[in-house]
Amino acid sequence: EKADNENLRSPICCIMGHVDAGKTKLLDCIRGTNVQEGEAGGITQQIGATYLPGENLRDRINRELKVHVGLKVPGLLLIDTPGHESFMNLRSRGSGLCDIAILVVDIMDGIKPQTVESLKLLKMRKTPFIVALNKVDRLYGWKTCHNASIVKAKNQQSKDVQNEFERRLTEIIAQFKEQGLNSNLYYRIKRGENEEKREKEEKGEREETISIVPTSAISGEGIPDMLLLLVKWCQRDMVEKLTYRDKVQCTVLEVKVNEGDGTTIDVVLVNGVLHEGDQIVVCGMQGPIVTTIRALSTPHPLKELRVKGTYLHHKEIKAAQFIKIAAQDLKNAVAGTDIYVVGPNDDLEVVKELTMGDKESVMNRIHRTGEGVYVQASTLGSLEALLDFLKTPAVNIPVSGIGIGPVHKKDVMRARIMLEKKKKEYATILAFDVKVTPDARGIADKHGVRIFTADTIYPLINQFKAYIHTHKE
Numbered sequence: 376e377k378a379d380n381e382n383l384r385s386p387i388c389c390i391m392g393h394v395d396a397g398k399t400k401l402l403d404c405i406r407g408t409n410v411q412e413g414e415a416g417g418i419t420q421q422i423g424a425t426y427l428p429g430e431n432l433r434d435r436i437n438r439e440l441k442v443h444v445g446l447k448v449p450g451l452l453l454i455d456t457p458g459h460e461s462f463m464n465l466r467s468r469g470s471g472l473c474d475i476a477i478l479v480v481d482i483m484d485g486i487k488p489q490t491v492e493s494l495k496l497l498k499m500r501k502t503p504f505i506v507a508l509n510k511v512d513r514l515y516g517w518k519t520c521h522n523a524s525i526v527k528a529k530n531q532q533s534k535d536v537q538n539e540f541e542r543r544l545t546e547i548i549a550q551f552k553e554q555g556l557n558s559n560l561y562y563r564i565k566r567g568e569n570e571e572k573r574e575k576e577e578k579g580e581r582e583e584t585i586s587i588v589p590t591s592a593i594s595g596e597g598i599p600d601m602l603l604l605l606v607k608w609c610q611r612d613m614v615e616k617l618t619y620r621d622k623v624q625c626t627v628l629e630v631k632v633n634e635g636d637g638t639t640i641d642v643v644l645v646n647g648v649l650h651e652g653d654q655i656v657v658c659g660m661q662g663p664i665v666t667t668i669r670a671l672s673t674p675h676p677l678k679e680l681r682v683k684g685t686y687l688h689h690k691e692i693k694a695a696q697f698i699k700i701a702a703q704d705l706k707n708a709v710a711g712t713d714i715y716v717v718g719p720n721d722d723l724e725v726v727k728e729l730t731m732g733d734k735e736s737v738m739n740r741i742h743r744t745g746e747g748v749y750v751q752a753s754t755l756g757s758l759e760a761l762l763d764f765l766k767t768p769a770v771n772i773p774v775s776g777i778g779i780g781p782v783h784k785k786d787v788m789r790a791r792i793m794l795e796k797k798k799k800e801y802a803t804i805l806a807f808d809v810k811v812t813p814d815a816r817g818i819a820d821k822h823g824v825r826i827f828t829a830d831t832i833y834p835l836i837n838q839f840k841a842y843i844h845t846h847k848e
């Protein structure tokens with residue numbers, strides 16, 4: 376009741392889905408830019424974040440849908456995910472920070488393995504999401520209706536195109552059903568349907584129906600619908616969560632060593648204000664890093680952080696924003712951890728402890744028997760997500776050792792202990808999105824320690840399961 380509607384922060388929205396579904400193109404379409412064609416091989420290599428200001432959001436919606444939205448959020452912060460690292464790193468002390476997600480599915484392809492992985496990540500982090508059923512313009516015979524609402528665009532199509540659309544939609548709804556999810560075209564979900572379901576859910580029953588919005592990232596059909604749906608949903612169901620708070624809440628998404636201006640970190644400021652000159656403590660590989668913010672920059676609104684030479688510099692920035700922080704000694708910062716601002720009344724030692732506590736609690740998640748595989752990941756977010764997967768009843772693989780960063784000789788030596796314990800199958804390193812040094816590889820081969828590598832969770836776990844399986848026979 377007491378939530379201050381006038382003081383909401385921008386929702387943080389992640390774009391997820393399988394490679395080539397059109398995540399980057401969808402963001403391009405929303406912004407009116409063309410990052411996708413400039414990307415090497417069309418594959419997103421870095422995090423792209425875009426701030427869509429309120430006025431723009433309102434215009435896009437009003438122009439096409441002719442509805443007046445009482446906009447309460449200042450804007451929308453959209454984050455493109457290369458693989459799923461940024462989603463995994465958008466965490467704080469074990470919970471997800473992404474307020475909402477768009478899961479992009481190619482209407483011609485349906486659900487693919489990476490879509491399933493996205494679904495599991497979304498479920499694990501309890502992140503609500505909508506589905507963008509993208510590339511509708513690829514339906515044979517589709518008549519382009521630039522930026523039109525999907526209802527209007529669909530009505531302009533021939534009977535054949537409409538039938539083909541329905542056929543594919545039905546198939547994809549069935550595929551979601553196989554994953555245990557109800558879904559439907561967003562305007563076919565009856566008013567009140569989800570409210571009823573939510574009540575049941577509280578009693579432990581099935582979840583609500585997921586909204587599907589058909590889109591084209593090339594010609595813009597369905598984009599206004601998608602934006603309206605996001606805004607309405609946030610303003611109806613997330614007021615509490617989106618109420619702005621003064622206490623700084625800020626998470627490191629990526630650490631970058633740049634030529635020229637040293638090391639920077641890309642962060643998401645969820646709440647509070649950051650200033651140039653603030654003293655901050657960042658979680659480092661070898662311990663807390665105490666440093667001072669030298670510069671704060673953001674992309675221009677509607678541009679993104681990957682587009683060079685478009686930074687805006689700030690003396691201070693208020694949440695929610697995607698920010699590049701330049702400061703000294705950030706080289707060993709751990710992505711996926713929270714940063715702390717040292718206030719005038721804070722005890723630096725206490726802040727340092729707080730900063731390291733989260734990482735330590737993840738690093739301590741080893742099996743009580745001391746028997747299990749060795750897990751190594753690139754960031755705290757990806758490590759935690761992998762540990763969560765390994766722990767699920769369907770997978771259930773115990774872990775005896777944990778590390779962040781490349782696999783070194785010492786990690787192999789630790790995994791080797793399982794051989795002495797007569798647990799040969801556990802003398803294994805699951806290397807998630809990290810490099811294996813040649814030294815480590817050599818020692819592993821010599822001692823019979825297995826190293827499996829992958830940059831997505833499922834293939835990694837499946838390699839290990841296949842190995843265990845053959846090992847047993």
Ligand code: GDP
Nearest residue numbers: 394395396397398399400417509510591592593
């Ligand atoms: P991502 O890997 O999910 O980021 O996918 P991209 O945005 O890089 O898109 C992959 C390819 O699909 C590119 O060649 C895009 O031009 C194309 N594409 C994306 N969205 C659409 C769409 O709505 N319609 C059509 N026809 N092509 C699209």
Ligand code: MG
Nearest residue numbers: 398399418419
């Ligand atoms: Mg992309």
